[in-house]
Structures are given as structure tokens and as C-alpha cells.
Amino acid sequence: MDWLDAFLGSGMRFTTPILLAALGCLVTSWTRDLNVGLEGAMIFGAFFGVAFGLELGSGLGAIVVTLLAAAVAGLLFGILITTYRVNVFVAGIVLNVFGAGATVFLLRSIYGVKGALADDGIPRLARIEIPVIGDIPVLGGLVSGHTVLTYLAWVLVGVTVWAVRNSVVVRHLKAAGEHPEALETAGGNVQRMRILAQVWCFMLCALAGAQMSIGQLSLFTEGMTSGLGFVAVAAAIFSRGNVLWLAAISTVFGLSSAAGVQINEEVMPPQFAQMIPYVVALVGLVVLARTSKVDQVRIATPQLQAD
Amino acid sequence: MTTKLPFSAPATRRPFVRRASVVASAAVLAVGLTACGGAKPKASGSDDEGLSVGIFVDNAFGDGDFFDQAAAAEKPLESDLDAKVNTYEGQLQAQNFEPLLQDAADANDIVFVLGFEAIDALIKVAGENPDTRFVFVDGTVDSPDVVSAEFRTAEGCYMAGALAATVNAAAGAKAAGFVGGIDAPVIKNCESGYTQGVAEVDPAQKVTPQYAGSFVDPAKGREIALALQQKGAHSIFAYAGLTGAGIFDAAKADAKISPIGVVADKSPLAPGKTPGSLEMGVDTVLLSLAKEFQGGDLEQGSQHTYGFAEGGWKMVYDKALVGADGIAQLDALQERISSGELKISE
Numbered sequence: 001m002d003w004l005d006a007f008l009g010s011g012m013r014f015t016t017p018i019l020l021a022a023l024g025c026l027v028t029s030w031t032r033d034l035n036v037g038l039e040g041a042m043i044f045g046a047f048f049g050v051a052f053g054l055e056l057g058s059g060l061g062a063i064v065v066t067l068l069a070a071a072v073a074g075l076l077f078g079i080l081i082t083t084y085r086v087n088v089f090v091a092g093i094v095l096n097v098f099g100a101g102a103t104v105f106l107l108r109s110i111y112g113v114k115g116a117l118a119d120d121g122i123p124r125l126a127r128i129e130i131p132v133i134g135d136i137p138v139l140g141g142l143v144s145g146h147t148v149l150t151y152l153a154w155v156l157v158g159v160t161v162w163a164v165r166n167s168v169v170v171r172h173l174k175a176a177g178e179h180p181e182a183l184e185t186a187g188g189n190v191q192r193m194r195i196l197a198q199v200w201c202f203m204l205c206a207l208a209g210a211q212m213s214i215g216q217l218s219l220f221t222e223g224m225t226s227g228l229g230f231v232a233v234a235a236a237i238f239s240r241g242n243v244l245w246l247a248a249i250s251t252v253f254g255l256s257s258a259a260g261v262q263i264n265e266e267v268m269p270p271q272f273a274q275m276i277p278y279v280v281a282l283v284g285l286v287v288l289a290r291t292s293k294v295d296q297v298r299i300a301t302p303q304l305q306a307d
Numbered sequence: 308m309t310t311k312l313p314f315s316a317p318a319t320r321r322p323f324v325r326r327a328s329v330v331a332s333a334a335v336l337a338v339g340l341t342a343c344g345g346a347k348p349k350a351s352g353s354d355d356e357g358l359s360v361g362i363f364v365d366n367a368f369g370d371g372d373f374f375d376q377a378a379a380a381e382k383p384l385e386s387d388l389d390a391k392v393n394t395y396e397g398q399l400q401a402q403n404f405e406p407l408l409q410d411a412a413d414a415n416d417i418v419f420v421l422g423f424e425a426i427d428a429l430i431k432v433a434g435e436n437p438d439t440r441f442v443f444v445d446g447t448v449d450s451p452d453v454v455s456a457e458f459r460t461a462e463g464c465y466m467a468g469a470l471a472a473t474v475n476a477a478a479g480a481k482a483a484g485f486v487g488g489i490d491a492p493v494i495k496n497c498e499s500g501y502t503q504g505v506a507e508v509d510p511a512q513k514v515t516p517q518y519a520g521s522f523v524d525p526a527k528g529r530e531i532a533l534a535l536q537q538k539g540a541h542s543i544f545a546y547a548g549l550t551g552a553g554i555f556d557a558a559k560a561d562a563k564i565s566p567i568g569v570v571a572d573k574s575p576l577a578p579g580k581t582p583g584s585l586e587m588g589v590d591t592v593l594l595s596l597a598k599e600f601q602g603g604d605l606e607q608g609s610q611h612t613y614g615f616a617e618g619g620w621k622m623v624y625d626k627a628l629v630g631a632d633g634i635a636q637l638d639a640l641q642e643r644i645s646s647g648e649l650k651i652s653e
Contacts, residue, residue, distance in 0.1 A: 010533065113371060115369075
């Protein structure tokens with residue numbers, strides 16, 4: 001059963017960055033400012049995770065500083081789309097293009113390398129081996145031996161589920177998207193909620209990127225997020241605002257990515273093995289679209305602005 | 308060395324430029340200013356008595372890979388042939404390829420072009436500038452105006468396979484991993500050579516190939532390395548660009564695998580874990596073609612192929628990991644390839 005353990009462990013590692021970024025994106029879909037720039041925010045997170053890691057020599061320190069930087073970036077992005085009324089869809093696309101270009105530029109101008117930055121000084125987040133549980137077949141591969149960010153991602157799933165049911169903040173976030181007038185009347189601040197959603201999104205995307213560059217690996221390469229940000233956007237859209245759906249979709253995608261890596265030529269041609277995650281995603285999209293009753297996602301700036 | 312960037316490059320806005328780049332930026336500024344002044348770019352190459360060699364890359368130097376292997380030719384070109392070397396970086400901006408290649412044609416006697424993205428621009432500019440000899444490196448260009456230099460992939464990968472089998476035999480492993488970027492003919496050629504090399508050293512070992520579907524996905528590379536390890540592979544040949552960096556990272560961290568690199572010596576990615584690399588002798592190819600050109604022997608439109616015999620491939624080994632005996636046997640095998648005794652089919 002070793003292969004099953006290896007497969008599940010691999011699946012969990014593929015799932016983590018998607019889940020983190022999708023959790024961030026989900027909140028922006030509540031405020032109806034769906035951020036499609038996750039890929040860009042992730043690649044920045046991956047880069048600065050490595051850059052701060054080299055500077056500080058500590059993986060956790062790098063995570064903290066990267067989070068702070070991401071919060072500032074999210075604040076700026078939030079102000080852009082609220083106060084300055086930049087269309088959030090356009091801003092998200094710009095963020096993707098900007099992230100891809102800027103990290104290459106920074107890599108060259110700071111470190112003088114092209115392509116990959118691998119250095120012994122880059123820290124790596126510790127893998128947490130859980131005693132006892134780690135030795136149980138199947139469960140061990142699933143639960144043990146991951147970085148702190150993987151566990152954090154699943155804790156955040158729980159926290160978000162709880163917050164959706166019980167917290168005022170989530171109600172305000174959703175109201176800011178669905179009924180901004182109602183929130184205004186109730187004394188809430190629509191603009192503040194919309195900015196908060198972007199800050200949260202950026203912070204989680206930064207974690208997703210850092211998980212790739214200093215969690216799974218200890219290096220940065222150009223374009224290393226390789227489309228996972230778009231997968232996360234898709235997961236957030238499919239889930240139609242439901243956190244558990246979102247976790248399930250992310251996990252299915254992660255596991256099918258792991259399956260694509262395990263299946264070799266003898267079983268099926270590599271082109272088809274690499275297609276598995278996307279086929280699964282497409283089938284999921286079709287099924288969900290058929291069962292969807294409301295059109296929840298509107299990719300446009302809401303009518304009521306902060307003025 | 309003067310590195311010409313496109314004129315629009317914001318040279319003055321870079322906050323963290325290294326010293327070498329400062330010089331380059333100054334050169335850009337100078338070029339930019341003369342261009343603004345209306346001075347024509349001067350055709351220095353054909354007027355000077357010495358040889359002028361241009362090296363054009365479609366992306367940029369500093370990749371620690373293919374392009375840097377080419378840049379390594381600069382010193383020997385200057386010292387051995389007393390040549391003046393100009394380098395040009397396309398920075399993947401396709402609209403700049405033609406003007407940069409035209410610059411290169413004006414300033415040099417022979418221009419080496421690296422990178423598939425630039426082939427169309429190369430064919431056009433080479434046709435318009437018959438006085439400059441253009442050489443495309445790492446592929447065949449279908450044009451009578453361009454000289455092509457190709458590497459015999461299967462031959463190089465054969466030795467990588469032989470190394471993999473040797474390291475496996477010492478570790479008692481029965482499978483040699485092969486990670487390809489995409490399922491394309493040139494990679495399949497390599498896999499074929501690799502498989503023959505493994506079989507030559509130890510017919511009992513099998514090859515476990517896996518294709519990543521991407522050249523830029525190190526996270527996937529690492530997962531593939533772990534999956535191959537799970538299937539009993541010890542040596543893993545990474546023929547997958549940046550995806551391969553993930554395989555070396557896995558070896559550096561926790562996987563008990565021996566990654567084998569290609570193009571450049573990849574041991575810095577996993578020091579003490581990398582038994583060897585298959586180096587691409589891009590510098591040797593550039594130097595020998597420039598020599599032929601200087602001697603007047605480089606025929607227009609000719610096609611050249613390079614293997615171990617011509618210095619197109621080189622093996623580098625980590626003595627501590629492969630052992631003196633292993634290296635001696637591998638060298639003997641390589642000698643049989645160089646002498647033409649051993650033929651490797653594609």
C-alpha cells in the first residue's frame with residue numbers, strides 16, 4: 001500500500017496551493033469583485049518567499065514578511081478597484097501579466113540570474129511528521145509529513161465554514177456584494193468590506209505561492225505557479241460560494257494532478273495523463289452548471305460605489 | 308563585452324543593477340544617444356582587420372543553461388581567434404528580433420543565433436544580408452542562407468543512460484528514471500538513446516519514463532521524482548528544462564535519488580547528490596565554426612552535426628559518487644562512440 005500513501009501525499013501537496021488561493025478568491029466572489037489575478041499574486045508570493053527567506057534565513061520569518069507585503073499589495077489593489085473604480089476583471093488580468101513580468105525582471109536585476117534561482121541559503125519549511133498517525137497506512141500519507149501551510153489551509157477551511165455560519169464579518173462581506181444598499185443602511189461600510197476581501201485574497205495567494213517556492217521546493221523559477229492560480233479561480237467559481245464544495249473541488253483537482261504524475265506511458269499516453277485534472281475540472285463545470293439555479297458570479301464592478 | 312538591449316529598455320530605472328549590468332546600461336545609453344543624434348550604426352565588422360563575432364540569443368543570458376554555455380565561448384573566441392565578440396539579447400520580444408539581428412549583421416562577420424523563437428526573423432535577415440554569415444545553433448534551418456549546427460541528441464543521451472545504469476548498479480537499483488519535458492520528437496530521440504545506454508551497461512535494468520507536459524513546472528518535477536523513486540528508480544535523468552530543477556530539489560531535500568543533469572553541469576542544484584551531467588559543448592561548437600569561417604572553409608547553407616567526437620557533448624562526473632572504476636568504464640564507452648565504432652540509432 002506504499003504507492004497509495006505516496007499518491008495521497010502527492011495529492012495533498014498538489015492541493016495545498018490551489019486550496020489556499022481558492023479560499024482567498026472565494027471571499028472576493030462574495031463581495032462580487034472576483035479577483036482573477038490569483039496567478040499574479042501567487043508568483044509574487046513565491047518570489048518574495050524566496051527573497052525574504054534568503055534575507056532572513058528563516059522559512060517562517062519569510063512567510064510572515066511575505067504576508068505583510070501581500071496585505072499592503074491587497075490594500076492598494078482594493079483601493080484601486082473601489083476608490084479609483086478600476087474594473088476588477090481588468091485589474092486582475094493586469095496583475096497576472098505584471099506578476100509574470102515583474103518577477104522575471106526582479107530575478108535578473110537583484111540576483112543576476114535567468115530562469116531559476118536555487119541557492120543553499122534558501123530555507124525550506126519543515127515537514128511535520130506526526131507520530132503514530134504517520135505510521136497508519138493511507139491516513140499517514142494523507143495527514144502526516146506536510147508543511148505548516150498545508151495544515152493551515154485545512155484549518156482555514158474549518159474557520160471559513162464556521163465564519164460563514166456565525167460571523168458578522170462574512171455577513172457584511174456578502175451584503176457588500178449582494179445588497180450594498182442594505183449594508184449601507186445598516187451602518188456598514190461597503191468600501192471597507194470590498195478592500196478587506198482583496199487584502200485577504202492577496203494574503204492567501206501569497207501563502208499559496210510561498211508554499212510552492214519554500215514549502216514544496218526551495219527554489220524559485222520563472223512562471224513556477226504554472227497556471228494553478230487560474231485553477232483556483234475556476235475552483236472558486238465552481239463552488240458557487242460554498243466553502244466545502246471549494247475544498248472538495250480543490251482536493252479532486254490535486255488528486256487528479258497526482259494521478260497524472262503516477263500514470264506512466266504503459267497505462268496511457270502522457271498527453272492523456274496530463275489532461276486528467278483538466279478533464280475532471282471540465283466535467284465538474286458541466287455538472288455544476290446544469291444544476292446551478294442562480295447566476296452567482298458577475299464579473300463587473302457593482303453599481304453602488306462608496307460615494 | 309557590450310550587450311545591446313532594445314533601445315526602449317528602461318536602463319536608468321533599474322534599482323539593483325549589478326556592476327556588469329551598469330556597464331551594459333551605459334552602453335545602451337550611449338547607443339541610444341547616438342541613435343537619437345541620427346548617426347547611422349556603423350558597420351565595424353567588415354572594415355576592421357580582425358574577426359567580429361555576434362552571438363544572438365532569443366531570450367537572455369544568465370540562465371545557467373544553454374545560453375550561458377554559448378556565452379562561455381566569448382573568452383576563447385577573443386584569445387584564440389583574436390575576435391571581437393558582440394552579444395545580443397532578444398528578451399523574447401519578437402518585434403525586436405529583426406532589428407537586433409540587422410544590427411548584428413551590420414556589426415559582425417559571423418553571427419550565431421540561438422533560440423527557436425528567432426528562426427523566422429533569422430531567415431529573413433540572413434536573406435537580406437548575404438555578406439554576413441548566419442549560423443543557427445541547436446537545430447536545422449531550412450534556408451540556403453543559414454548554416455545549421457545540430458547536436459546528435461540520441462548520442463548524448465546514450466551516455467547519460469550509461470551513467471544512470473552505472474550509478475544504479477552501485478546502488479542496487481533496477482530502474483532508471485527518465486523525465487521528459489513534453490512528448491516531442493527531439494525528447495523521444497533522447498529517451499531512445501538513454502534506453503540504449505542503460506541496456507548497454509546493464510540489460511537487466513529497465514527505464515521508467517515520465518513526461519511532465521511542461522518545461523517550467525518544478526513543483527511537478529519534484530512530485531515526478533518522488534513517484535519514480537516509489538517505482539524503484541534511483542538514477543533520474545532530467546531532460547525537462549526548469550521542471551528538472553524540481554528533481555534536483557527533491558534530491559537535495561529528502562528523496563534518495565541521483566539526478567543527472569543536461570546542457571550544463573547541474574551539480575550546484577544538488578551538491579553531493581548529482582553523479583554527473585551531460586554538458587552541451589555550445590562553446591566548442593561556436594569556436595570551431597568561427598575557426599572554419601576564419602579559414603574560409605565554412606560553406607554557406609551547410610549543415611553540421613555535433614557529438615562526442617566533435618566536442619558537441621561532454622560528460623562531467625562526480626568522482627565521489629561514480630567512482631574511479633565507473634568513470635574509466637564510461638570513458639571507454641564514450642571513446643567507442645567517438646571513434647565511430649559504436650553507432651546509436653535515433
